[in-house]
Amino acid sequence: MDKPKIEELxxxxxxAIGEDSTREGLKDTPRRMAKSFEKLFExxxxxxxxxxxxxDGEDYDEMIICKNIxxxxxxxxxxxxxxxxxxxxxxxxxKIIGLSKLPRxxxxxxxxxxxxxxxxxxxxxTLKELLQPKGVGIVIEAxxxxxxxxxxxxxxxxxxxxxxxxxxxxxSKTRSEFLKLIG
Numbered sequence: 001m002d003k004p005k006i007e008e009l010x011x012x013x014x015x016a017i018g019e020d021s022t023r024e025g026l027k028d029t030p031r032r033m034a035k036s037f038e039k040l041f042e043x044x045x046x047x048x049x050x051x052x053x054x055x056d057g058e059d060y061d062e063m064i065i066c067k068n069i070x071x072x073x074x075x076x077x078x079x080x081x082x083x084x085x086x087x088x089x090x091x092x093x094x095k096i097i098g099l100s101k102l103p104r105x106x107x108x109x110x111x112x113x114x115x116x117x118x119x120x121x122x123x124x125x126t127l128k129e130l131l132q133p134k135g136v137g138i139v140i141e142a143x144x145x146x147x148x149x150x151x152x153x154x155x156x157x158x159x160x161x162x163x164x165x166x167x168x169x170x171x172s173k174t175r176s177e178f179l180k181l182i183g
Contacts, residue, residue: 003035007034010034048105048108051104053101063090065087076114082143082146090137091134093132137168142159144157
């Protein structure tokens with residue numbers, strides 16, 4: 001990440017909206033923005049292949065779910081935040097992963113410029129590719145500042161997306177069980 005360039009661009013942005021970038025409250029804002037961007041977009045430096053750990057599943061063949069995973073992302077269309085929760089389920093195929101790895105996969109993809117639909121698919125596709133489970137289900141529920149603070153200005157609107165692979169897509173009972181358990 002090019003922090004000096006981000007600082008310069010932030011200063012230009014402050015001035016372009018008609019503010020004085022040298023006034024007391026704003027003089028350190030470009031540096032703070034660059035530091036903030038380092039966290040907000042750290043997902044570009046992360047790769048799930050580098051942290052995913054697999055364990056012998058000991059023939060466990062039932063659904064594994066991690067729900068209510070907080071996520072913070074940035075809308076690629078307006079560069080405004082969207083905030084929500086991800087719910088992930090999978091049915092292992094001989095291997096399971098460390099429980100903390102599911103939130104880390106969410107973090108990897110949510111800490112990039114995103115849209116919610118792509119974010120949902122990236123998580124599902126990554127789990128399918130790296131773990132090769134019998135099935136994967138992802139549901140993300142989020143509130144988008146771009147709908148609250150501008151545009152339609154609907155304060156209570158939220159968005160839900162889902163992605164199902166394998167048994168979660170092919171078998172309506174499996175999908176229903178997952179949706180009931182995360183509800």
